[in-house]
Amino acid sequence: MGTGVKQGNNGRLLLRNSLLVMAMALAAAAILWLTGRWLLQSDVFRLSDIRITGEQVTTERQILDLAGLQQGGSLLHFDAGAARARIEAHPWVERVEITTQWPSAVEIAVVEYQPFALVNVETGNKGHLYYLSRSGRLVAEMVEGQALDFPVITGVNSDRDIEAGAFVKGSPAELAVHLLQVAAKGNTVLPIQAVSEIHADRERGLILYLVDRPFPIYFGADRVQTKYYRLVRVLEQLYAKKLVDAVKEIRMDYLDDKVLVTGAQIDG
Template sequence: MAIYTPRQAPSRTRKGLKKPGLRDKLAALLPQRKAKPTAYRPQQAIATGGQRGRQGTLLLKNSLLIGGLILIGVVFLWLTGRWLLQSDVFRLSDIRITGEQVTTERQILDLAGLQQGGSLLHFDVKAAMARIEAHPWVARVDIKTMWPSAVEIAVTEHQPFALVNVEAGAERHLYYLSLSGELFAEADEGQALDYPVMTGVRADKDIKAGAFVKGSLAEMADHLLQVAARGNTVLPIQAVSEVHIDEKRGLILYLVDRPFPIYFGTDRLQTKYYRLVKVLEQLYAKKLVDAVKEIRMDYLDDKVLVTGAQIDG
């Protein structure tokens, strides 16, 4: 009978580790080579021919779907627009015009391009305002659209206070004058002419772009008429018949019911006007106005010469 004798395990250190041999000690003394880390390379997805075909089919379907939706939207908007244009909802049933006196309602409607039953969707407010304001008698216009079927047009016309007889060579043209100094419209037959008239105005010298040239005798005559327009019981603007421009004598004023001229010159027009009021007041009070031949407001700075009648002062 054989006797089994177990092999003894190699001896260990107190920590349970094998003692290093001579080879291990020598290897530890030699420099160690560091292992190069392996670079990470992500796996690239490789599409097969079948996958590429499926992707192309999906892209084509999406493109067709988007194109179809856009086409449906365009058609819907077009049909909606046609329905709105033909619908009675936006048909004009109420057109109100205010402020017209010289201009007529028919003129304003034609210039605005409006008519009963027309579509409010077709109405261009800015273009209509430009056409109406191009009328010589219209100073300003305001247009309000009240959806879905009403428009309100408020017209402000020029207010004339005098007439200007403009000489252009051998021709004569009569224009209305506003308080702002604008010659805005030529007077036609049948229109009101009961205004003071400014005469002796030359188109090539006194007028530029529909207004009086600064510093001209025409501008001075306009200033004199505006002073008269402020209102005075003795000499209102309604009592003034004419203001004539004379290159040598300046401004000459004529009254409606008196034939004699009143010479103003070219300076201190407002002072002379109110001085004339006092002179006429005395003449009317003393019943001497019928004897007057002329009145010289430009005689001296502080004196008035009345020819044909004697007054105090």
């Protein structure tokens, strides 16, 4: 009898303790839920300061929409990692940094691709102009009203010359970018602003056209930097002797150490 009574008391004690633990857990969960509800509704975490910097082609409205932010929204709902991924998916955005300043501010610093040239991309029988970044990445298709004052790379085929948003390694189009990068270093005789077009030809290599001169300049398909600085010396002579108007063509691919200028006589 005594043993049975004792076991019964222990069972009731265990049940009571279990019920007490469950009640405490439910109370804690209720407190957490109520606290969460209060935090979500509290003005403490309401966004009152959203700062966006660096947008030029993109707009503040676009960045806000991609980030999923609005004035007065709760900062507790904001996922900075997901917002960064959405913003960087925009074709003009190279990278973005998001700084969350608790309890009520977010700063978004956008770095956009800088247009460096235009590329006429041929797809079938149609051509589409795309902006190119200095690093050689195709950024976005040009739309009406956007800036056109850039050198144009032509002769580019979408299937043959482009892969994953950039030019295929070793292609004439990639070589054209290298030539523009050399010209962009700021030489006064032949700056990048003086380049109108570079035609990337698989058979003949690069053919360069100047903004204010009609004659072609044949670069071939190698030693672009060496030929560029050799061309600078040739143009210096032509301008100094006032012979540039007589030029019909310049062949930088004539011989390894010779330049052929048709229509005008220069030294060397």
